[in-house]
Amino acid sequence: MSTALELFLEASEKKAFDVAHLKTIQHNILQYDKKVVEGKQQFSNLELAKTRAAAIKQKSIENLDKYLIEFEANFIKRGGKVIWAQDGEEAVKEALQIMQRVKAKTVVKAKSMVSEEVHFNEGLEKAGIESIETDLGEYIVQLRKEAPYHIVTPAMHLSKEDVSKTFHEKKGTPIDWTPEQITTFVRHELRSRYSKAEVGVSGGNFMIADVGAIAVTENEGNGLMSAAFPKVQIAIIGIEKVIPSMADLDLFWPLLSTYGTGQGLTVYNTIYTGPKQQKEVDGPDEMIVILLDNGRTTLLAETEQRRALSCIRCGACLNACPVYQTVGGHSYGTTYSGPIGSIITPHFKGMEEFKHLSFASTLCGKCTEVCPVKIDIHKLLLINRKQSVEKGLSTKTENWIWHFWKKAMLKRSKMDKGGAKLKNFMIKQFFKKQWGERRELPQVTQKSFNQIWRERKGIK
Numbered sequence: 001m002s003t004a005l006e007l008f009l010e011a012s013e014k015k016a017f018d019v020a021h022l023k024t025i026q027h028n029i030l031q032y033d034k035k036v037v038e039g040k041q042q043f044s045n046l047e048l049a050k051t052r053a054a055a056i057k058q059k060s061i062e063n064l065d066k067y068l069i070e071f072e073a074n075f076i077k078r079g080g081k082v083i084w085a086q087d088g089e090e091a092v093k094e095a096l097q098i099m100q101r102v103k104a105k106t107v108v109k110a111k112s113m114v115s116e117e118v119h120f121n122e123g124l125e126k127a128g129i130e131s132i133e134t135d136l137g138e139y140i141v142q143l144r145k146e147a148p149y150h151i152v153t154p155a156m157h158l159s160k161e162d163v164s165k166t167f168h169e170k171k172g173t174p175i176d177w178t179p180e181q182i183t184t185f186v187r188h189e190l191r192s193r194y195s196k197a198e199v200g201v202s203g204g205n206f207m208i209a210d211v212g213a214i215a216v217t218e219n220e221g222n223g224l225m226s227a228a229f230p231k232v233q234i235a236i237i238g239i240e241k242v243i244p245s246m247a248d249l250d251l252f253w254p255l256l257s258t259y260g261t262g263q264g265l266t267v268y269n270t271i272y273t274g275p276k277q278q279k280e281v282d283g284p285d286e287m288i289v290i291l292l293d294n295g296r297t298t299l300l301a302e303t304e305q306r307r308a309l310s311c312i313r314c315g316a317c318l319n320a321c322p323v324y325q326t327v328g329g330h331s332y333g334t335t336y337s338g339p340i341g342s343i344i345t346p347h348f349k350g351m352e353e354f355k356h357l358s359f360a361s362t363l364c365g366k367c368t369e370v371c372p373v374k375i376d377i378h379k380l381l382l383i384n385r386k387q388s389v390e391k392g393l394s395t396k397t398e399n400w401i402w403h404f405w406k407k408a409m410l411k412r413s414k415m416d417k418g419g420a421k422l423k424n425f426m427i428k429q430f431f432k433k434q435w436g437e438r439r440e441l442p443q444v445t446q447k448s449f450n451q452i453w454r455e456r457k458g459i460k
Helices: 003-016 019-042 046-062 064-077 088-101 113-117 120-126 136-143 160-171 179-196 222-228 246-261 296-300 305-310 316-320 322-327 338-349 351-359 366-370 377-390 396-409 419-435 449-457
Strands: 081-085 106-109 130-133 199-202 206-208 213-218 232-238 268-272 286-292
Touching (some): 003 351, 019 246, 019 322, 046 064, 046 246, 064 206, 064 286, 081 088, 088 120, 088 199, 088 232, 106 120, 106 222, 113 232, 120 130, 130 136, 136 160, 179 222, 206 246, 246 268, 296 338, 305 377, 316 322, 316 338, 338 366, 338 377, 351 377, 366 377, 396 419
Parallel strands (some): 106 199
Antiparallel strands (some): 206 213, 213 268
């Protein structure tokens, strides 16, 4: 077993039997489910909206080179700068060079899963630069020295009592503070940070090719303030986030908000077209977009799995997944957890080490059903599994088991040979470890349905 697999199994076992964790997650997802039902009411034809969104994203991915170059040209026209980063290390290196040039000591950072992907905060810490998360959920998990639990709601695994305890231990606030009091405390704590920080960092929900802009969606205003106060703004964005036109936001913003949080529209939706222009009083003097590959072109090369690049990171598939609800976000050991993470991570970080994530699914199809851009998630998980076998990543024992299983299944006479006793012995011998200690192995009955049928009908 790989280290990643061992850690996944160990963490999953622990979380699956953590009653408090299950109670918190089930409560939070139930509230989410209720809001999504309300959010969907804004669409007169939801299915048509999803079909259109899927077509636009597929068009974008199929013509990624064209739209990225168009975005770059238009963004540069308004004084912005674009840097192409092959991997996470290069992205952090480029960002650090900018910060060192402006002698930055403090960075305020809006919520960004891409920055988590490249281990941005750790890179800055090593360079002696303070990176402060300004999204409340991200701020909480940063205080706890944890990774985000969910791609939309980073602190979904915590109850209000857990959050109150965290602030009591880390910031000395009263243990019985309410969520409103904690929010007020964090607001005051961060306000001074915005004005003092030399650099602001964000991600981007969408890149708009025809105007050369990035669109950032949020609910707290922290992303807007992270761009308005610092003199330098850096946005690190995955190359798959590009869409053709500004007009497309009319479709994607409502879909993202509805499936992400159950809202009709998120509170703040900001479009950045570059640094502050002449006669403008707000905004950074310098704005840089770092376009991140980090395995995305590897996934793009896959004819079928490339559809996963259409994901708009709404998190709906995580909330719908029974596996995610049981083992939790941290168990996956990756930036992107849940069904969509199980598709893309083996391509981003290596099939050999992370192929097990594609098997961590019931294939119930709920993830596909809830996807607002119609990604066949459970189908792509199956294709990942098939590909891992074709690449020779399955064990010899597993290959032999399936070889003999196939031979038996293709011919009734072979299937009936050996009797129930031998078959039960073989199942116990070869499948017990894979089946898990928590489940009982299935028992082969003394007679097959075929044998019983023949006996009853008098067929020899």
